[in-house]
Amino acid sequence: MNPSINICQSCGMPMHHLIDFGTNKDSTVNTDYCRFCFVKGKFVDHGITLEQKIEQNIAFAEKRGMRKEDATIMAHNTLPTLRRWKGQKPME
DSSP states (O other): OOTTSSSTTTTEEESSSSSGGGOTTOOOOOOOETTTEEETTEEETTOHHHHHHHHHHHHHHHHHTHHHHHHHHHHHHHGGGGGGGGTTOOOO
């Protein structure tokens, strides 16, 4: 992984531009989470489980043209390693 590229620690989205980043409660930039996951200091999908997030990511990737098998592998390999989900295990 390229350390100069930030990825969202909730969904794994690469964050290349300032607009990609989420915001803290005081509207400052949050460099850990993207604008789709974290707004004004809160997770947009508060209460979601790791398994639900994996399913969301798979569905999103499929809509973007990725094969379901590839999206499934990527989501299961990536999300559990991110800060928000560390220590949690997806249900089999």
